[in-house]
Amino acid sequence: MTTEYDVIVLGAGPTGENVADRTRAAGLSTAVIERELVGGECSYWACMPSKALLRPPAALTAARAVAGSREAAGGTLDAEAVLARRDGFTSHWKDDGQVAWLEGTGAELVRGWGRLDGERRVLVRTLDGGELTLTARHAVAVCTGSRAAVPELPGLADARPWTSREATSSRTVPAHLVVVGGGVVGVEMAAAWQALGSAVTLLVRGAALLPRLEPFAGELVTAGLRAAGVDVRFGTAARAVRRDGPQVTVELSDGGKLLAEEVLFATGRAPRTDHLGLGSVGLRDGDWLDVDDSCLVKGVPGGWLYAAGDVNHRALLTHQGKYQARIAGAAIAARALGRPVDTEPWGAHAATADHAAVPQVVFTEPEVAAVGLSEEEARAAGHSIKVVDYDLGSVAGASLYADDYRGRARMVVDQDRGVLLGATFAGPGVGDLLQAATIAVVGQVPIARLWHAVPAYPTVSEIWLRLLETYRDAE
Known part of the structure; x- marks a missing residue:
């Protein structure tokens, strides 16, 4: 049996789901192949359960950091309740809701193991042991993600x-x-x-x-x-x-x-490209897939194979995978409909954020939030920079947030262009500072204009004013 679609997506994690959503929105018939749970690693074994485990201790720590609430926050965490709450966030490892969402886009879900078999052709071994051959009129998108890389050690x-x-x-x-x-x-x-x-x-x-x-x-x-x-x-x-x-x-x-x-x-992580049939298109199983900014795989003639998310090794983060999926879906649709991919006014066909504007939060105590280039990365890239550091604990909003607040902020400024290249914050609750920094980096907002983005007092966001003052005074 051979079934033809406009687009075939390998993998139904957040990245694959979003590729399918974009191609279906453009009117392209789309099949999505998944051998595990629809929703992928993030929903069941990564982002959602890990943050569900981390949130209760963070809430307890925050309560204990302030006199008054500290006295009411005695005792220890209820581990059973924390694990039960985590299970709720994973839907108890059932994907009914995610399947309903995906099918609601009009995409067709195929349960099984998919592998490439030459140009625009995918073989599927279904969960019941059957075999299907699918062909794509326009594109195949590999969104199979990554897996934990375990070293070879005696006895492991x-x-x-x-x-x-x-x-x-x-x-x-x-x-x-x-x-x-x-x-x-x-x-x-x-x-x-x-x-x-x-x-x-x-x-x-x-x-x-x-x-x-x-x-x-x-x-x-x-x-x-x-x-x-x-x-x-x-x-x-x-x-x-x-x-x-x-x-x-x-x-x-x-x-x-x-x-x-x-x-x-x-x-570390390794790409889920083993046994993917990459050899049938001139690539090698087990490798990361090298792509251009539209997520088109390099080295494969014909311009039909795409790779988005972890599998292309550009930025192994769920939000970046979903961002790339929107890019890839838009590019696939544009090319399928005969439209140029470099004239779209929103820049929706180029994953430029992957190069120098990737945001990330580490949900420890204290939190870490960072976007753009670090000092070391900026110097290695040849930028003429000024590095500005400030003690977060000395900001009025931070001292209200927690007694004995400890933290630090850094911004990396491109001296030639007068714009922000990167920012890093470490301290309680700093994840909420990240989007402002991301907008400044992506928008290449001149430092002189940031003076007029007035932070509300007394909030931790006042760190922006202190960083800018320190930068000015060092001039």
């Missing part, structure tokens, strides 16, 4: 380690959890499970947490984790892992050993 495969999936979906609280990796997943899951009652040891091969962000962000998060009781160890790696019944033994690079109930490896 038999030790049944946690990855991000198990860390966000566990139904019980381990007495002792070892977390390997100092990136976002590592620090967030260390914070969540420590708050829920685990004794957490965090192993970091390097010398800092969150090494891709400004150094002060990692330093403040390290202090926050240690204050919460997490045992953070730098310059320490796992050398081997062994499971004996309910106990895991982690052998360390320094010769020591750790005994735990579970071990989580948060050591």
Whole structure:
């Protein structure tokens, strides 16, 4: 059986759903192939469950940070209630609602494993063991995302380690959890499970947490984790892992050993392109897919293969994947309808934000929010910059937000153009500062104009005025 559609989407996570939504809105028939749950990693094993785990301890910490509410916020978290609330946010790992939304767009859902089989052709092994052959008149979009990358260590495969999936979906609280990796997943899951009652040891091969962000962000998060009781160890790696019944033994690079109930490896991501049939179009299974700014895959003749979301390795964040999906869907529709892709007034056919305006929040205590280029990245790119730092705790709104508020802000200014290249905030509740910074970076708002964006007093947003004053006074 061969079925023809205008567009075929591989993967029904947030990225694939949004590609389908855009192509259907343009009147293109669209099939979406998914072997797991519609809604993907973010809905069931990443963003939603992880933030559901992190929000209750953040709320409790905020209450304890202010005299008056502190006295009413005694006791410990109810782990059972937190896990139950998390389960609600994952719809108890059922995708009925997401399926209804997708089918409501007019797209057709095909349950099964899809792989490329030459130009515009996709083979599907359905969940009941059948086989389908689908062909695309215009485009195939690969939106299969990424998976946890687990290192090859002696004994690890038999030790049944946690990855991000198990860390966000566990139904019980381990007495002792070892977390390997100092990136976002590592620090967030260390914070969540420590708050829920685990004794957490965090192993970091390097010398800092969150090494891709400004150094002060990692330093403040390290202090926050240690204050919460997490045992953070730098310059320490796992050398081997062994499971004996309910106990895991982690052998360390320094010769020591750790005994735990579970071990989580948060050591990076790999593309879900294994067994995808990339060889049939001149690419290689298991590789990230290199794309242009319309998410068209490079190196494949004919201009029909697209890749959006994690799988193209541009920005492994759900909101960026959805942004790319809107770009890809618009580009696919424009090309299918014979329209140029470079004249659209909203710039909807080019994922320019991926290059220098990616926003990100790390939901630890303190939070970290960043957008654009760090100091190191800006210098490496050859910009002439001025770096402005300010103590967030000295802003009136911050001292009202929490007693003994500790935090820091930085903006990176392009001296030649007088615009903001990047901003980073670390402190309680700073995630709410991020959109203003993102607009300033994306809009290339001149520093002189930002003077006239008056922050309300007394809010933490007054940090913008202090940063601008510091920049002016240093001139």
